[in-house]
Amino acid sequence: xxxxxxxTNIHKFGKIIFLRESSSLPVNQSSSHDDSTNKNxxxxxxxxxxxxxxxxxxxxxxxxxxxRGIADNAVMYMNKHLSxxxxxxxxxxxxLAQRGVIALVKPQNNEEQNDEVNQDNVIDNKEEDPSLxxxxxxxxxxxxxxxxxxxxxxxxxxxxxxxxxxxxxRSCAFILGAITKDAFQTSFSPHVYKFPDxxxxxxxFCCDIVLDEAVKxxxxxxxxxxYLTKLARGIISKQLKFEPLLVEPEFAMEMFHKDxxxxxxxxxxxxxxxxLPISVYRLGNYIDVTSGPLIMNTSMIFHYVVTAIHKLHSNxxxxxxxxxxxxxxxxxxxxxxVWSLLEKRAxxxxxxxxxxxxxxxxxxxxxxxxxxxxxxxxxxxxxxxATGQWVNNKWASADPTR
Amino acid sequence: xxxxxxxxxxxxxxxxxxxxxxLLRTLVNVLIKHERIETTFAKAHEAQKYTxxxxxxxxxxxDDAYSRDMIKFWAPRxxxxxxxxxxxxxxxxxxxxxFTRLAVLSKQYCAEPRQSFHRYAVLExxxxxxxxxxxxxxxxxxxxNVLIAAAQEExxxxxxx
Numbered sequence: 001x002x003x004x005x006x007x008t009n010i011h012k013f014g015k016i017i018f019l020r021e022s023s024s025l026p027v028n029q030s031s032s033h034d035d036s037t038n039k040n041x042x043x044x045x046x047x048x049x050x051x052x053x054x055x056x057x058x059x060x061x062x063x064x065x066x067x068r069g070i071a072d073n074a075v076m077y078m079n080k081h082l083s084x085x086x087x088x089x090x091x092x093x094x095x096l097a098q099r100g101v102i103a104l105v106k107p108q109n110n111e112e113q114n115d116e117v118n119q120d121n122v123i124d125n126k127e128e129d130p131s132l133x134x135x136x137x138x139x140x141x142x143x144x145x146x147x148x149x150x151x152x153x154x155x156x157x158x159x160x161x162x163x164x165x166x167x168x169x170r171s172c173a174f175i176l177g178a179i180t181k182d183a184f185q186t187s188f189s190p191h192v193y194k195f196p197d198x199x200x201x202x203x204x205f206c207c208d209i210v211l212d213e214a215v216k217x218x219x220x221x222x223x224x225x226x227y228l229t230k231l232a233r234g235i236i237s238k239q240l241k242f243e244p245l246l247v248e249p250e251f252a253m254e255m256f257h258k259d260x261x262x263x264x265x266x267x268x269x270x271x272x273x274x275x276l277p278i279s280v281y282r283l284g285n286y287i288d289v290t291s292g293p294l295i296m297n298t299s300m301i302f303h304y305v306v307t308a309i310h311k312l313h314s315n316x317x318x319x320x321x322x323x324x325x326x327x328x329x330x331x332x333x334x335x336x337x338v339w340s341l342l343e344k345r346a347x348x349x350x351x352x353x354x355x356x357x358x359x360x361x362x363x364x365x366x367x368x369x370x371x372x373x374x375x376x377x378x379x380x381x382x383x384x385x386a387t388g389q390w391v392n393n394k395w396a397s398a399d400p401t402r
Numbered sequence: 403x404x405x406x407x408x409x410x411x412x413x414x415x416x417x418x419x420x421x422x423x424x425l426l427r428t429l430v431n432v433l434i435k436h437e438r439i440e441t442t443f444a445k446a447h448e449a450q451k452y453t454x455x456x457x458x459x460x461x462x463x464x465d466d467a468y469s470r471d472m473i474k475f476w477a478p479r480x481x482x483x484x485x486x487x488x489x490x491x492x493x494x495x496x497x498x499x500x501f502t503r504l505a506v507l508s509k510q511y512c513a514e515p516r517q518s519f520h521r522y523a524v525l526e527x528x529x530x531x532x533x534x535x536x537x538x539x540x541x542x543x544x545x546x547n548v549l550i551a552a553a554q555e556e557x558x559x560x561x562x563x
Binding site: 151152153154156161162164165168200201202203328329332334338342345 | 553
């Protein structure tokens with residue numbers, strides 16, 4: 001039903017030619033997905049190579065869990081370069097393993113100097129104890145003290161909460177990047193330009209994409225936003241892992257040899273801190289560089305909508321658009337009235353990283369204020385016939401490309 | 403529970419207007435004296451509003467005839483009056499409202515065995531010297547609260563400009 005409904009919408013509003021219809025999928029697939037398959041094979045090979053180099057035989061490391069409760073200060077003997085914070089959390093409790101967002105790792109004194117080569121991010125929390133933020137799927141390198149950060153923490157500093165929120169915002173933007181290839185027709189050569197670093201206070205996470213010159217005057221309609229939201233929900237409902245891989249800058253340059261912007265950013269990062277490796281993440285087939293750790297799994301996400309696509313005029317050479325979205329995790333559900341307020345706010349263009357001189361689609365902004373939007377989430381929800389409640393796990397059937 | 407309705411807000415009758423006023427007056431006086439009291443939830447909930455209002459009036463000063471009368475009626479004893487004017491008014495100088503805190507007690511914390519259908523509660527003045535109640539404060543740093551606060555701030559700025 002949904003598939004048919006979406007296609008009729010496309011005929012009715014003839015302007016949405018950009019969204020790929022289901023019939024055109026298999027024809028153009030081979031050329032566009034060459035690049036991604038290439039990256040995927042490189043990713044797999046690198047992972048295998050790293051495993052064989054680092055683990056000639058399995059060694060044990062001592063991991064101390066710092067937490068509140070019965071298992072406080074429990075000591076675990078885990079496998080070096082193999083077991084992740086997620087595996088440690090599984091030993092402690094099922095709930096912790098499901099809810100842990102990121103891990104705070106404090107390396108023990110003996111091997112502190114050796115560690116710094118293989119770190120994701122060095123962040124000086126306080127001057128006395130430097131602690132590193134690890135993704136839940138990233139293998140541990142040495143003896144350490146572990147702490148898990150969740151969305152809801154009763155006794156935590158604002159700094160901890162900021163790190164969790166940033167990681168969540170980053171990974172939601174990552175999903176926006178993952179749907180761009182599927183969302184648009186291949187003839188418009190869509191690709192992700194960058195993930196701007198935007199704080200959660202601006203109300204929406206962003207992903208800048210570049211389209212072909214032919215679609216300069218695209219008028220974004222409500223139907224296309226609903227379509228994009230359904231695509232994103234399709235990915236989320238598959239409960240995919242965010243797989244991390246730490247690589248050298250040379251390898252990353254080779255991986256993104258077509259992408260000039262990303263190459264320049266990798267170079268900049270390498271110049272700033274030459275000791276650190278570059279973190280590459282994979283979600284399904286999509287691979288990209290990120291500025292920090294992501295969350296563990298897409299199953300944590302509860303609300304997710306794509307709220308707006310705005311045209312950017314900042315760089316006149318390329319036809320760039322900004323996709324915006326809003327999301328909240330399972331632990332932090334909100335009432336539908338609050339959600340509608342937040343969603344309305346997320347429709348506005350985020351100008352956090354722009355200068356005031358930039359004028360972006362200001363012609364329609366007055367009209368937007370007058371319009372009363374219906375919530376996109378309501379349009380994409382599926383209710384269970386048995387219970388009358390929102391079915392969160394069966395979103396895969398809503399994927400219109402199937 | 404029998405309830406009165408005035409201007410769309412409901413209140414407990416507590417056995418008639420006279421009894422109600424006497425009861426509330428004693429509750430307010432006791433609260434100002436001891437800074438923390440334990441009663442049924444209904445009484446505490448009513449007394450909270452009157453205490454807030456009394457402190458609000460006392461903050462205006464005693465130059466006004468109305469405030470003088472009100473303080474005289476609600477705090478007839480001199481020691482309570484002096485505590486109200488000399489202690490509480492400077493304490494809440496920078497606060498706008500909500501000078502009290504109300505916490506519902508679960509059954510296990512009640513001192514005596516009581517009838518099961520009464521909810522008991524603790525009413526206290528903020529900034530009191532007693533050891534703090536084990537109440538979970540709202541966390542302003544979680545993601546949804548950050549988003550909501552930012553949206554509120556934006557709306558507020560829009561109205562001002």
